[in-house]
Amino acid sequence: MAPSPSPRRLIDVLPAMKLPIQFDRDRVVAFCRERGIVRLSVFGSVLRDDFDPARSDIDVLADFKPQAARGIGFRFFGYGDELAGILGRKVDFCSRLDARLEPTVRREAVTIYEDS
Numbered sequence: 001m002a003p004s005p006s007p008r009r010l011i012d013v014l015p016a017m018k019l020p021i022q023f024d025r026d027r028v029v030a031f032c033r034e035r036g037i038v039r040l041s042v043f044g045s046v047l048r049d050d051f052d053p054a055r056s057d058i059d060v061l062a063d064f065k066p067q068a069a070r071g072i073g074f075r076f077f078g079y080g081d082e083l084a085g086i087l088g089r090k091v092d093f094c095s096r097l098d099a100r101l102e103p104t105v106r107r108e109a110v111t112i113y114e115d116s
Contacts, residue, residue, distance in 0.1 A: 021089070025112075031082065031083060031086060032062075036065040038063050038115040039062070039114045040060060041110060042109065044058075047109075058090070059092045060091050060092065060093050061094055061095070062079070063095070064095060079093050
């Protein structure tokens with residue numbers, strides 16, 4: 001199986017791309033580090049012209065360290081709400097994608113956090 005394409009990093013696409021949301025980067029970094037997330041990317045309407053700041057949610061893809069996924073259990077389902085508190089709007093939080101959609105999503109996604 002070929003490796004998935006890496007999402008574009010926010011730092012690599014700005015100022016060419018400005019997200020229609022503002023967020024506290026330090027809080028996003030802390031959120032990710034505390035949960036073992038190595039990459040957090042946004043995708044979907046937040047990257048397109050049809051994003052509605054009053055109504056649109058934010059689609060988020062999280063890549064976890066292998067050992068971080070063990071023992072998450074039901075806490076995983078609260079991560080979207082926690083991240084929504086940081087980003088200021090509803091979040092659709094996922095760590096897996098349909099195999100047919102994954103290559104396209106990963107190619108178009110913009111990384112807002114990456115463990116270096």
